[in-house]
Amino acid sequence: MQCTRILALLAILLFAWSLVLDDMATLLVASLLLSALVGAVIIFEQKVREAVISVFVERVPERTQVRKGTTVQVTTSVTVTVPPGMTVTIQESLPSTLAIQDGITSVTAEQAAFPGTQKMTYRVTPLVHGEYPFSGIVLTLRDRFFETEMILSAPPFSGPSLLVQPTGLFESGPQRITAETREIEKMSVLSGFGIRALREYYAGDDMRKIDWKQTAKHDRIYVREYAGMMTLPPLIIIDLPGRKDTFSPADFEHMVAAVAGLCEYSVRTYQHVSILIISGPNIISFIEEEKDLLRCMTALRRWMHPVDRPVHLYRTSDRSDLRARIRTIDGLEPDETGDAVTKFLLHLRREYQAGLSEQRVLTFTGQIIRTIGQMTADEMYVFSLGCGDISHLRQLVRQARAMKVQVNLRVPSRKDPVWSGSSQTGFRVDSLEAFA
Amino acid sequence: MNAVNTGFLLNGLLAAVILLFSQLYPSPAAYAALLLTVLFITVFLVTRSWDDRAVYLALAGTLLVAVFSAASVWGGLAAAWMIALIIASVMDIRLTRASAKSLAIAACATVGVTLFIDSQNHVPVPLMVVCSAAFLILAAIAVRKYRFRKHYCGGAA
Numbered sequence: 001m002q003c004t005r006i007l008a009l010l011a012i013l014l015f016a017w018s019l020v021l022d023d024m025a026t027l028l029v030a031s032l033l034l035s036a037l038v039g040a041v042i043i044f045e046q047k048v049r050e051a052v053i054s055v056f057v058e059r060v061p062e063r064t065q066v067r068k069g070t071t072v073q074v075t076t077s078v079t080v081t082v083p084p085g086m087t088v089t090i091q092e093s094l095p096s097t098l099a100i101q102d103g104i105t106s107v108t109a110e111q112a113a114f115p116g117t118q119k120m121t122y123r124v125t126p127l128v129h130g131e132y133p134f135s136g137i138v139l140t141l142r143d144r145f146f147e148t149e150m151i152l153s154a155p156p157f158s159g160p161s162l163l164v165q166p167t168g169l170f171e172s173g174p175q176r177i178t179a180e181t182r183e184i185e186k187m188s189v190l191s192g193f194g195i196r197a198l199r200e201y202y203a204g205d206d207m208r209k210i211d212w213k214q215t216a217k218h219d220r221i222y223v224r225e226y227a228g229m230m231t232l233p234p235l236i237i238i239d240l241p242g243r244k245d246t247f248s249p250a251d252f253e254h255m256v257a258a259v260a261g262l263c264e265y266s267v268r269t270y271q272h273v274s275i276l277i278i279s280g281p282n283i284i285s286f287i288e289e290e291k292d293l294l295r296c297m298t299a300l301r302r303w304m305h306p307v308d309r310p311v312h313l314y315r316t317s318d319r320s321d322l323r324a325r326i327r328t329i330d331g332l333e334p335d336e337t338g339d340a341v342t343k344f345l346l347h348l349r350r351e352y353q354a355g356l357s358e359q360r361v362l363t364f365t366g367q368i369i370r371t372i373g374q375m376t377a378d379e380m381y382v383f384s385l386g387c388g389d390i391s392h393l394r395q396l397v398r399q400a401r402a403m404k405v406q407v408n409l410r411v412p413s414r415k416d417p418v419w420s421g422s423s424q425t426g427f428r429v430d431s432l433e434a435f436a
Numbered sequence: 437m438n439a440v441n442t443g444f445l446l447n448g449l450l451a452a453v454i455l456l457f458s459q460l461y462p463s464p465a466a467y468a469a470l471l472l473t474v475l476f477i478t479v480f481l482v483t484r485s486w487d488d489r490a491v492y493l494a495l496a497g498t499l500l501v502a503v504f505s506a507a508s509v510w511g512g513l514a515a516a517w518m519i520a521l522i523i524a525s526v527m528d529i530r531l532t533r534a535s536a537k538s539l540a541i542a543a544c545a546t547v548g549v550t551l552f553i554d555s556q557n558h559v560p561v562p563l564m565v566v567c568s569a570a571f572l573i574l575a576a577i578a579v580r581k582y583r584f585r586k587h588y589c590g591g592a593a
Contacts, residue, residue: 002488002491003488003490003491003494006491006494006495007491007494010494010495010498014498014502015563015567018559018563019559019560019563022558022559023506023559024505024509024553024554024556024559024562025465025502025503025504025505025506025509025512026502026505027553027559027562027563027566028501028505028509028512028513028549028550028553029498029501029502029505029512029516030566031549031553031562031566032501032513032516032546032549032550033498034566034567034570035542035545035546035549035570036520036542038570038573038574039538039541039542039545041574041577042538042573042577043538045577045580045581049584052584052588084530084532084534085529144490144527144529150585150588150589151589152588152589153589154587154588154589157588
């Protein structure tokens with residue numbers, strides 16, 4: 001392209017020179033240069049037509065109906081004949097409402113004897129609900145002299161449509177999902193060696209568990225209750241930062257290293273690991289009981305990067321938060337006839353009361369309950385950089401604790417004001433440690 | 437024969453063409469062209485490992501053709517063809533059935549342009565004719581391109 005521009009400029013200068021000096025020789029040179037450039041344009045346009053006519057696009061999304069924030073894998077195959085001396089770059093043209101998570105959305109095809117099929121596989125996350133047709137492809141064709149771009153958005157190159165369903169902030173329907181009503185049923189199959197308790201014998205008890213010493217001493221049959229053996233691996237929850245969040249790359253690397261280390265430990269010790277990847281109140285991926293460390297690391301490599309957050313909680317307080325605040329205000333015993341501060345407190349209480357009647361269970365909370373509920377885990381490790389709004393972590397910790405799951409929070413620094421007052425702000429975690 | 441040998445052969449042919457025409461049409465411009473041929477060959481040798489070698493060769497070649505055309509218009513055309521072939525060999529442009537057809541059309545076009553310029557005494561009229569022709573061709577290409585894009589690009593055309 002640069003070369004073509006220089007030659008075009010040279011032709012113009014020579015034309016000007018020939019006109020000023022009335023020099024036929026210079027005119028001849030300029031005309032020949034111009035002829036060469038026009039010839040090159042004609043040849044280039046012919047090649048572009050050949051290439052574009054040969055294009056065949058086949059686009060296969062994993063699903064055509066998804067919920068906002070769900071990641072969808074799309075595979076696009078483009079068959080194109082590349083004319084001699086040309087290179088063709090094929091780029092997927094995606095609606096702006098789809099955020100590309102990873103994968104290949106652009107390939108370059110070189111000249112080949114037969115039409116070559118180029119495959120692009122990528123994953124996108126719809127950020128806004130609605131119907132979004134895939135808009136087509138962008139072909140960038142270039143040879144030694146020229147380059148052009150063609151947006152192929154005609155029906156043969158575009159589609160299908162991706163129907164994105166909205167995601168509400170709250171759970172739909174009158175039915176409330178609460179952790180309090182859920183039955184927690186944890187049975188330990190393997191018993192350990194330690195004796196947890198002694199109790200009287202009941203019909204059906206294992207005869208081998210009878211403690212003969214105690215039986216002889218009390219003249220009643222006593223059996224030993226052995227302590228259960230804990231072989232449940234912890235659930236690892238990774239809270240990825242949003243793409244627009246400001247965070248320290250070093251902290252993120254430390255978090256990745258810590259997560260990878262814990263995954264490796266879990267696989268080696270418990271033979272499998274479960275990882276829940278979230279970003280704010282968005283469930284990104286759930287890897288359940290992965291036994292293969294290599295596959296686990298591949299999944300981590302694929303996901304451990306900042307992602308777009310289509311849903312935000314905007315520091316939403318849930319019902320228990322609001323009730324706690326109302327109780328705090330009630331504890332101060334404000335009076336209608338009091339000063340401005342008292343009036344403000346009463347006004348605040350009314351607002352909280354109004355909010356309480358409107359507030360329902362958050363969608364994210366429901367998702368967390370369903371995810372943790374289907375697992376057998378006693379312990380979870382939550383890794384977070386604590387960027388921006390962390391009310392989703394509060395929801396997560398609260399539900400986990402309600403299910404009697406031990407929560408270990410891993411953050412960049414314990415001294416960070418976000419975490420230092422964690423117990424006061426609702427983060428009643430079992431352990432809080434820094435991974436940095 | 438590889439591109440390097442073709443390049444050297446074409447440079448030799450260029451030198452021979454210049455020498456021949458300078459003998460047929462002896463003038464100060466023809467002798468200057470001989471010196472510029474040496475310059476062109478030097479550029480060809482020096483820029484072997486440089487990027488955008490074609491640009492340097494095109495610049496040196498333009499100077500040579502401009503000076504040599506002052507001595508002989510047809511000699512200038514012959515030199516221009518030699519230089520075009522040298523640049524093509526440098527850029528590794530292979531001769532195919534399609535490119536041979538384009539080459540033949542280009543040869544006819546340049547001979548036509550040279551004939552027309554040779555028949556004129558002053559620059560303004562042939563300049564206008566050449567520029568108008570180029571403009572008309574480019575306009576026709578643009579219209580054709582627009583219709584093509586409209587068909588394939590849908591609403592994005």
